Amino acid sequence: MVNKTQSRDARNSRDSGAVKKQQSVQQTSSHRYDVVVIGSGHNGLVTASYLARAGLDVLVVEKNDYIGGAAVSRNLYKDFTYSNCSYVCSLLRPEIMRDLELPHHGLQVIPYEGGAVLMPGKQFLGSSNNHEIQRREFAKFSIRDSEAYDRLSRDVIRQCKFIKPLLLRTPPDPTSFKPRDLTELLYLGQKLHRLGEKQMHETMRFWTMSVSDFLDEYFESDLIKAMYAGSAIIGTALGPKSPGTAYVMLHHFMGDVDGAVGAWGFARGGMGSVTKALASSFRAAGGEIRTGDGVAQIRIKGGKAVGVVLESGEEIKAKRVISGADVRRTFTGMCDPSDLPAEFLQQVQNYKARGSSGKLNIALDGLPEFSALPKGSPFVTGDMHIRDSMESLERAYDDWKNGSWSEAPYVDMLIPSQIDPTMTADGKHYMTVFVQYCPYKLAAGEWTDARRKAFGDTVINAIAKHSPNFKSLILHAEVRTPWDIEREVGLTEGNIFQGELTMDQLLFNRPIPGYAQYHTPIDNLYLCGSTTHPGGGVMGAPGANAARTVLGDIGKLSRSLGQPSYRSLFYKSHGRTAKPIKAMSVAGSAP
Amino acid sequence: MMMRLSPKPALVKPAPDHFKQLLQESPFAKRAMPLCRTRDVMNWNGFALVNVYSTVEEEYFAIRNRSSVFDLAPMMKYRISGKDAEAYCNRLVTRDVRKQKPGRVSYVVWCDEAGMVIDDGTLFRFSATEFRLCSQERQIDWLLDCALGYDVTISDVSESIMALTLQGPTSASLLKLCGFKGVENIKPFEIKDWKIGKLAVTVSRTGFTADLGYELWVDAGDAIALWDLLFEHGQGRGLVPIGNEALNMARIEAGLLLPGIDFISSMANVRMGFCRSPYELGLDFTVDLAKPHFNGRAALVAEKQNETSRSKLIGLEIESNKPVNDSIVYSDESCQTEIGFVTSAIWSPTCKRNIAIAQINAPYYGTLTQFWVELYLKRELTWQRRVLEAWPVERPFFAHPRRRQTPAGDY
Structure with a gap:
């Protein structure tokens, strides 16, 4: 036991130069933490950091030997750094980055410029941050679409403007008459009202329709539709023709990089940089992280959470327990059913978290050439996709429904090492390959090494069709199925959003109707992961909202008010009608 | 069908x-x-x-x-041709295109269903069945949307x-x-x-x-x-x-407007309520409510009848000679009540007047004869605030008689 603690301590001090409470590691089991957070994913660490900054004694426990959850950078082959799970950054709320001083703790998000859709027959559709290049690329397929994309951007930005302020707010309970809920409902209502009648209809449609129907209202080129539809099915066990997918697309547009709405970037050093910076910020505020020992059970006494029991058998006492795990893992994996209402447990069991995505991380001996893309084009620096039509996306989904990976999968690949010099040695490259669809359970039986390899080969062959030298450059490839992601990261069925982003599981329905405010049926037990509002992506908003809820419950919220480190936890309105200062100079004096 | x-x-x-x-x-x-x-x-x-x-x-x-x-x-130049070209154009723009003879150009405005201006431009009529529409912004998406059911061919000849x-x-x-x-x-x-x-x-x-x-x-x-x-x-x-x-x-x-400067096209408008109707832009002369249905007609009829224009673009003249670009307009010298803002401004070297186009909110336009404009001036790196008096004037600020004289002389 002692050895383990010491080695953990050694690890902790190795990966952080920040202030650490040495004594807390050796404490006896009688020590009672204010808060124990389950899981060191980005949301767990966001919650933990806010609470530690409020002066609470916070412990984060992590089952893996490394921190990060699904925002990790790992060295699995030589000196190549892989962003194993999440691979691009956009949604991380700037308010949180600022509050928790993440740039100071080493986080840098660098935007990338272009991207491309690769099609059979050396055709491609490039994408670019430059409006004119983008327009000309669209015009290759349809002049009309090259202009319609401005209309699409306008409508998507309108919707984003409506939703974005809701991200860092606790959703109201529509059945409650508490002043807070009524105020929030009113806020929501006012925001809706301000949209105007026509836009209100649009919003309602947007939240419920399929991305295929939605895009039909803008574009005539099937390929351009297929390009947009990609972001509507990522991580989602739905096809482009399934209702609800339009919202998923919006979810991906909601982020920005330095004010550029919908822009995406790389975290310098891989996605692990996000959680490394969070951990550093957390430790600087006096927080403590234990790795390599996960939570076996949440201790519940008299309807109240009182601590956790680790897999090693060690018991940790805490006044409050906050789970960064998804709602299914938390309640069906870490709680005794006799402590929970049967109906609630049933709803948890029915919560949709379906694995639909796989991931390949590939070490390359050089930069692969893509036969369609002109040399020196910016299109290779960003997200390259393989797909050719809406129909093929839907067929790829059919394969998933039938219990196998897509024969012609939707592939989203990036080579961050072109922009981020820290990922690989000179001349070498790292490629991240996101694959949709890949099932958690195969119709053919369990995932085996042979099947995993076959899945990987399907993807590699799909890429090789567009890049003749790709296969010869592969030095190492890590193939991850939803089943692997569940085992390693802990996401139920490997669902990357900790639960589908469909209307029945969003806003005041996320994760379970009646429990959308980070609370659970167990007193002092909270949820803070992507399983809560506003949902998945490396956003941090659920974590910040959960922290606000906890601080409110223990009456610390008002005390933190006004401190710059908590600015984002408080709803604020941007002063539009700021009163001008009184005239200082004599009016009308000739300048 | x-x-x-x-x-x-x-x-x-x-x-x-x-x-x-x-x-x-x-x-x-x-x-x-x-x-x-x-x-x-x-x-x-x-x-x-x-x-x-x-x-x-x-x-x-x-x-x-x-x-x-x-x-x-x-x-941007669009060729609109075909049997229904006149009917198509007449539904598209707020002016009565039937009155426009071949060989003539007219200044036109086109609106969405809510009567909000999408863009303005010039419509050339070459024959009974052929037109050319010129605009500053790209319009093919909208022009084709409006072509449904018409026997017209629309091509981008830009x-x-x-x-x-x-x-x-x-x-x-x-x-x-x-x-x-x-x-x-x-x-x-x-x-x-x-x-x-x-x-x-x-x-x-x-x-x-x-x-x-x-x-x-x-x-x-x-x-x-x-x-x-x-x-x-x-x-x-x-x-x-x-x-x-x-x-x-x-x-x-000349008092002419630019999309993206003096008004925001309703096709590009993100924030609700920021786009404007032709009446609000002071382009009443381009709207012919007497002609049959056209895009935005119902909304414009309602606006005219109920006098619901939210603002008006007007001409302002301002004391002093410093252009009041980007300034906010107030109804009072103490700058307590914001009533609008300047969209375009210059010192006019020909008129020797300090002029501006400004959006003035209801109910201040048409009633108020004295405005106050807040101006920040940088003088030798030092910022100074000025509050200048302004008053409404006719647009255009400058219009030389020779622009209309035919035959045109050698001036």
């Missing part, structure tokens, strides 16, 4: 390495760019366009005193037809020197074709300066020939190429 769909416009394939060029070159660039001594270039619709050739002063005074030529290559705008008091005499016989006889907003040697030129007496001026239209392949023709004869009439900045001064004096 399936409604008739307008044929798809032909694709204009960009070069495979187009990504290397962030901005396209105008067909006039070979002549224009070497004359641009400032290297001050701007982006208009993806084209690199000269902002200032030499000095704004020289170019501005060429517009008002001699002849000036401005490259219209980036302007890159196949090129134009120069020749503006200034000596412009008619310069064209005569170039061989445009009888050009002085064409009336404002009239179109006429000429053949100068092998060069076919369509001339319209239109412009953006409220002065004498013409727009000259040629096939893209003849662009350089047109430029050379003008400059061959231009010296005696003081022909000067002008950039966007000088033209912008003249257009503010």
Whole structure:
């Protein structure tokens, strides 16, 4: 036991130069933490950091030997750094980055410029941050679409403007008459009202329709539709023709990089940089992280959470327990059913978290050439996709429904090492390959090494069709199925959003109707992961909202008010009608 | 029954390495760019366009005193033709197109269903069945949306037809020197074709300066020939190429509006309630409620009847000589009540007046005769705040009688 603690301590001090409470590691089991957070994913660490900054004694426990959850950078082959799970950054709320001083703790998000859709027959559709290049690329397929994309951007930005302020707010309970809920409902209502009648209809449609129907209202080129539809099915066990997918697309547009709405970037050093910076910020505020020992059970006494029991058998006492795990893992994996209402447990069991995505991380001996893309084009620096039509996306989904990976999968690949010099040695490259669809359970039986390899080969062959030298450059490839992601990261069925982003599981329905405010049926037990509002992506908003809820419950919220480190936890309105200062100079004096 | 769909416009394939060029070159660039001594270039619709050739002063005074030529290559031009072209245009714009005779141009505005302005432009009528719509912003998406059920063909001819705008008091005499016989006889907003040697030129007496001026239209392949023709004869009439900045001064004096500057197109508008109706832009003269249904009619009828205009774009004159760009307008000298903002402003060198176009909210427009404009001035790095008195004045701020005189003289 002692050895383990010491080695953990050694690890902790190795990966952080920040202030650490040495004594807390050796404490006896009688020590009672204010808060124990389950899981060191980005949301767990966001919650933990806010609470530690409020002066609470916070412990984060992590089952893996490394921190990060699904925002990790790992060295699995030589000196190549892989962003194993999440691979691009956009949604991380700037308010949180600022509050928790993440740039100071080493986080840098660098935007990338272009991207491309690769099609059979050396055709491609490039994408670019430059409006004119983008327009000309669209015009290759349809002049009309090259202009319609401005209309699409306008409508998507309108919707984003409506939703974005809701991200860092606790959703109201529509059945409650508490002043807070009524105020929030009113806020929501006012925001809706301000949209105007026509836009209100649009919003309602947007939240419920399929991305295929939605895009039909803008574009005539099937390929351009297929390009947009990609972001509507990522991580989602739905096809482009399934209702609800339009919202998923919006979810991906909601982020920005330095004010550029919908822009995406790389975290310098891989996605692990996000959680490394969070951990550093957390430790600087006096927080403590234990790795390599996960939570076996949440201790519940008299309807109240009182601590956790680790897999090693060690018991940790805490006044409050906050789970960064998804709602299914938390309640069906870490709680005794006799402590929970049967109906609630049933709803948890029915919560949709379906694995639909796989991931390949590939070490390359050089930069692969893509036969369609002109040399020196910016299109290779960003997200390259393989797909050719809406129909093929839907067929790829059919394969998933039938219990196998897509024969012609939707592939989203990036080579961050072109922009981020820290990922690989000179001349070498790292490629991240996101694959949709890949099932958690195969119709053919369990995932085996042979099947995993076959899945990987399907993807590699799909890429090789567009890049003749790709296969010869592969030095190492890590193939991850939803089943692997569940085992390693802990996401139920490997669902990357900790639960589908469909209307029945969003806003005041996320994760379970009646429990959308980070609370659970167990007193002092909270949820803070992507399983809560506003949902998945490396956003941090659920974590910040959960922290606000906890601080409110223990009456610390008002005390933190006004401190710059908590600015984002408080709803604020941007002063539009700021009163001008009184005239200082004599009016009308000739300048 | 399936409604008739307008044929798809032909694709204009960009070069495979187009990504290397962030901005396209105008067909006039070979002549224009070497004359641009400032290297001050701007982006208009993806084209690199000269902002200032030499000095704004020289170019501005060429517009008002001699002849000036401005490259219209980036302007969007759409050919609308077919049996239903008139009916289509009449539903599209707020003016009554049926009254527009072949060979005439009119200034038009088109709106969405809510009566909010999408863009403004000029509509050329060549025959019973052929029109050309010119606008600053790209419109093909909207034009095709509106074509459903009409027997019309709409094509984007922006890159196949090129134009120069020749503006200034000596412009008619310069064209005569170039061989445009009888050009002085064409009336404002009239179109006429000429053949100068092998060069076919369509001339319209239109412009953006409220002065004498013409727009000259040629096939893209003849662009350089047109430029050379003008400059061959231009010296005696003081022909000067002008950039966007000088033209912008003249257009503010003329009281004309620009999308993206004086109003936001409802196609580009993100924040609800920020786009404007033709009435709110002071473009009442372009709206004909007496004609049958057109896009936005119901909303405009309601606005007119119920007097629900939320604001008005008006002309302001301001004391002092410092342009009040981006300023907020108040109803009181103590700046307690915000009532609008300035969209365009210059010191007018010709009128010797400090002028501005401003959006004034209801109920202040039309009733208030005294406004206050807040201006921040940087003087030797020190910011100073000024509150200046302003009063409403007629638009255009400048309109020379020679702009209408026919035959046009050698002024």
